[in-house]
Amino acid sequence: MLYEELATTYDRLESTSSRLEMTSILAEFFRSVDASELRQVVYLTQGKLNPDHVTEKLGMADKMILKAIVDASRLPESYVNDLWMKEGDLGAVAERVTSERVQTNLFSQPLTLERVIDNLRGIEGAEGKNSQTKRIRLLTSLLHDASPLESRYLCRTVTGRMRVGAAAMTILDALAASFGVKEDRQDIERAFNVSSDIGTVAESLARDGIKGVRGIEVQVGRPVRSMLAERLPSMEEILKKLGGRCALEYKYDGIRVQAHISGEGVKLYSRRLEDLTDNFPDVVESLLSSFKGQEAIVEGECVPVDLKTGRLLPFQEVAHRRRKFGMEEAVKEYPVKIFLFDCLKMDDDDLTLRPFPERRDAMERGLEEGEGLLFSRLEIVESAAEAEGFFESALVDGCEGIMAKSLAENSVYRTGNRGFLWIKYKKDYRGDLNDSFDLVVVGAYTGKGKRKGLYGALLMAVHDPESGAFQTVCKLGSGFDDVFLGELPGMLEQHRSSGPSHLLSTRMEADHWFEPAIVLEVMGAEVSVSPTHTAATGLLPEGSGLAVRFPRFTGKVRDDKSAEQATTAAELLNMYRGQTSVSDSEASAKF
Numbered sequence: 001m002l003y004e005e006l007a008t009t010y011d012r013l014e015s016t017s018s019r020l021e022m023t024s025i026l027a028e029f030f031r032s033v034d035a036s037e038l039r040q041v042v043y044l045t046q047g048k049l050n051p052d053h054v055t056e057k058l059g060m061a062d063k064m065i066l067k068a069i070v071d072a073s074r075l076p077e078s079y080v081n082d083l084w085m086k087e088g089d090l091g092a093v094a095e096r097v098t099s100e101r102v103q104t105n106l107f108s109q110p111l112t113l114e115r116v117i118d119n120l121r122g123i124e125g126a127e128g129k130n131s132q133t134k135r136i137r138l139l140t141s142l143l144h145d146a147s148p149l150e151s152r153y154l155c156r157t158v159t160g161r162m163r164v165g166a167a168a169m170t171i172l173d174a175l176a177a178s179f180g181v182k183e184d185r186q187d188i189e190r191a192f193n194v195s196s197d198i199g200t201v202a203e204s205l206a207r208d209g210i211k212g213v214r215g216i217e218v219q220v221g222r223p224v225r226s227m228l229a230e231r232l233p234s235m236e237e238i239l240k241k242l243g244g245r246c247a248l249e250y251k252y253d254g255i256r257v258q259a260h261i262s263g264e265g266v267k268l269y270s271r272r273l274e275d276l277t278d279n280f281p282d283v284v285e286s287l288l289s290s291f292k293g294q295e296a297i298v299e300g301e302c303v304p305v306d307l308k309t310g311r312l313l314p315f316q317e318v319a320h321r322r323r324k325f326g327m328e329e330a331v332k333e334y335p336v337k338i339f340l341f342d343c344l345k346m347d348d349d350d351l352t353l354r355p356f357p358e359r360r361d362a363m364e365r366g367l368e369e370g371e372g373l374l375f376s377r378l379e380i381v382e383s384a385a386e387a388e389g390f391f392e393s394a395l396v397d398g399c400e401g402i403m404a405k406s407l408a409e410n411s412v413y414r415t416g417n418r419g420f421l422w423i424k425y426k427k428d429y430r431g432d433l434n435d436s437f438d439l440v441v442v443g444a445y446t447g448k449g450k451r452k453g454l455y456g457a458l459l460m461a462v463h464d465p466e467s468g469a470f471q472t473v474c475k476l477g478s479g480f481d482d483v484f485l486g487e488l489p490g491m492l493e494q495h496r497s498s499g500p501s502h503l504l505s506t507r508m509e510a511d512h513w514f515e516p517a518i519v520l521e522v523m524g525a526e527v528s529v530s531p532t533h534t535a536a537t538g539l540l541p542e543g544s545g546l547a548v549r550f551p552r553f554t555g556k557v558r559d560d561k562s563a564e565q566a567t568t569a570a571e572l573l574n575m576y577r578g579q580t581s582v583s584d585s586e587a588s589a590k591f
């Protein structure tokens with residue numbers, strides 16, 4: 001297969017923000033791909049060479065990519081540099097330069113997918129003294145033979161910023177349509193959720209049809225996509241939803257990890273499927289010494305603790321354990337404990353489809369509590385009064401609230417889904433607005449006065465998984481301290497784009513635009529209907545959207561969440577409806 005086919009598909013994807021249109025473009029394309037190449041094609045469509053849980057080492061520094069563009073084009077370095085300053089996107093620079101190339105390459109060979117992958121693997125694997133030169137040479141060789149469009153996407157791929165916006169769910173829809181198994185979409189999604197590997201799903205479908213997909217199982221060493229919680233504003237409603245009786249657990253405020261334990265050791269994965277094993281060697285140690293079986297997958301929250309008093313500390317302390325360097329000191333300075341709350345696999349048993357009490361039981365039998373490892377505190381309740389008591393003790397013990405969990409026969413581990421089998425209840429809910437939001441930075445405004453030379457405010461968005469779009473919801477200018485304001489430009493730089501992202505639906509103007517990537521936690525005073533913001537349009541009457549009023553940054557950068565995992569338009573609408581200041585009749589009269 002020629003790489004040109006892939007590049008043309010990316011270009012078509014980039015010209016639309018409609019998830020439906022993206023699905024049909026991809027479905028048509030997948031039909032033309034051979035089963036032996038589909039796995040790699042799917043990874044590349046997401047701008048990667050590997051499944052989500054394998055740490056991607058493809059990213060080349062911008063300067064190295066520029067060098068390759070100069071070498072391949074033979075244009076003056078200063079000219080290419082100026083273009084980069086103007087465009088801000090190396091893909092656009094490479095495309096322009098390729099179309100202006102000084103001379104056409106006489107011995108140019110069309111790029112095959114195989115050759116592109118070989119060179120990208122070479123770039124990924126380059127190590128040692130000459131690794132930079134080797135990477136530049138491999139990219140130059142591809143650019144030498146690439147068309148302008150191919151150059152754009154080759155450079156985007158090696159920057160690690162593809163920007164075509166094909167989310168996993170869109171790819172799954174396209175695979176289902178392409179192989180004529182739309183009615184089995186749920187099975188395809190489950191296979192993806194239990195394996196976190198869209199390439200394996202695609203290849204199984206292409207080779208063995210839906211039977212192959214159904215055979216994809218939970219496996220130690222391959223993270224399962226996390227089950228997520230819904231929210232409700234009162235304990236009465238929570239109990240009603242869960243049939244009058246439920247389990248309550250402390251909601252610990254730390255970093256969620258999924259631990260895969262086997263004879264080979266322990267691997268820890270974050271909610272974004274990043275490998276966190278090296279960040280928590282103490283947790284690995286605790287798990288190894290407490291586990292009694294052959295292999296298991298368990299989940300828990302790593303929480304910072306004060307070793308002298310035993311008290312749980314604020315989340316910010318554990319954020320230090322996500323750094324890349326100086327881990328030895330961080331382990332000493334910021335000790336953590338893991339509080340386990342679920343078990344997805346125990347020895348040969350896949351427990352994801354078993355009810356919660358059975359999973360909890362398996363966890364308690366398979367592991368032993370110790371100093372660094374505890375089971376989440378749990379109590380079964382049948383009344384709101386009992387629940388409020390448990391909630392109070394959670395707050396006193398330094399937690400952010402409680403998790404209510406269904407005990408019903410159908411209380412399975414709902415992989416990769418947010419649902420009412422788990423319901424969170426946090427201390428913020430006692431204010432007028434229930435809960436904070438995780439919003440995506442999509443734009444910024446140049447600072448004035450005290451913020452001169454920095455960003456003065458950010459344009460924030462929610463995500464709408466139905467349409468695939470990001471929708472603006474507020475301008476965020478408060479809650480920033482000087483350190484954070486100073487760090488912001490660096491944090492956002494690599495996501496800069498020359499205009500609004502093609503995935504963004506906006507009626508707002510901004511001085512700077514970014515691809516959706518950085519997620520910040522924001523508190524607001526109220527959700528209100530807005531003529532200027534686009535959040536939840538489509539779910540609301542024509543022309544209106546929702547806005548968060550008086551937004552304030554809480555200080556938490558949610559780097560455990562991708563942009564697609566931010567607060568959704570539907571969640572925002574639920575919050576709008578759940579506000580105590582919006583009466584039921586007001587909310588339903590409007591919508």
Ligand code: ATP
Pocket residue numbers: 227228229230249250251252253254255256301341376403424
């Ligand atoms: P939040 O910002 O409220 O943590 P979230 O979007 O990260 O939300 P949710 O599924 O909505 O995730 O809320 C549950 C989160 O709470 C889990 O992801 C996990 O990190 C954390 N947590 C803490 N204690 C528990 C517990 N006992 N059971 C389940 N999750 C828990």
